[in-house]
Amino acid sequence: MPEGHTVHRMARLQRRRFAGAPVAVSSPQGRFATDAELVDGRVLAAVEAHGKHLFQHYGPDLVVHVHLGLWGRFPNRRLPLPEPRGQVRMRMVGETHYADLRGPSACAVLTDVEVKAIRARLGPDPLRADADPEEAWRRISRSRAPLASLLMDQSVIAGLGNVFRAETLFRCGLDPQRAGRDLGRERFDALWADLTDMLRAGERAGRIETTRVAGGDDGNSACAGAVYTYRRAGRPCLVCGTPIARTTHQGRNLFWCPRCQA
CATH class of the missing domain: 3.20.190.10 (MutM-like, N-terminal)
Structure with a gap:
């Protein structure tokens, strides 16, 4: 999508x-x-x-x-x-x-x-000038749901899909199963800033490229090129070398590094 x-x-x-x-x-x-x-x-x-x-x-x-x-x-x-x-x-x-x-x-x-x-019905969109991150923070900070669910909920933050979910959780070092209410304001602010940066870069380039290190392009996805975890299950993490894990979460594939996102 x-x-x-x-x-x-x-x-x-x-x-x-x-x-x-x-x-x-x-x-x-x-x-x-x-x-x-x-x-x-x-x-x-x-x-x-x-x-x-x-x-x-x-x-x-x-x-x-x-x-x-x-x-x-x-x-x-x-x-x-x-x-x-x-x-x-x-x-x-x-x-x-x-x-x-x-x-x-x-x-x-x-x-x-x-x-x-x-x-x-939509949450704030980080790419809009009128986006208010406080709206997203209120919903996340009060929720027992895991971040993996909250980031895909368009009423929480609008515009995110599977690729950005996987990549921002990795870049921010967050366990996908961490409850929203356990995130903390400082880490939420870092997450919002990271999402905004990635979305803006993707809008300019017309392509999702999220890595800060060399060697991220596996050429295995039409919508994401240089990425840390998305569709890299079983391959070594580009940061620590641990095999990237994959599971199904609410009917969608979820990718993460068990070590970097512990």
Whole structure:
């Protein structure tokens, strides 16, 4: 599943290439056709991301909401415009670029009230200027749940997925099973700062690379290159040499170093 840095990068590129001008919106697949008619030909006023959610603002009560889910893709490319390939849920065509959305878990035109309701369910997003880490601290510091669960809970911190969870817990030397209420404020502040740095770097590069040492690139993941623990089960830790451990936690793979994160 694309993590928050991917959606923020997508929003930034769409602002640059489509915002401020009329956009032709259609649904070659047909599933978004009725909603596409509501915004077709309108000026795209703004594009923003909150966690893994993308919001395109075409006017009051005309906001296209997109969540990529597990398989969604929304690349934008320079014109000329080709014939649609595959199941294109939504097609945007601007003055210089076009973008085809495929495989999202959500794609619909919402009102401003509906957008506000979605955002109210989300925790602070470290990549947003309005993010308040105090909100995340309040929830974490009162919870008996393990950090491995809390960091994947979008109502606690928005935008994190499996890769960033594994990597920030390693970089901060935290046991994934430590209860949130046992974290302590100083270590939470370090965790928030680390997440912010990694997400910003990932948004700029369009790729997750988290290691501070040489030799982290195993070439075994399309979404993460130079990493400490993610998808490195059984391989030696890049810091201490201990084999990286893996287990299943709430249906998702969890990776950590038993020594560095003891």
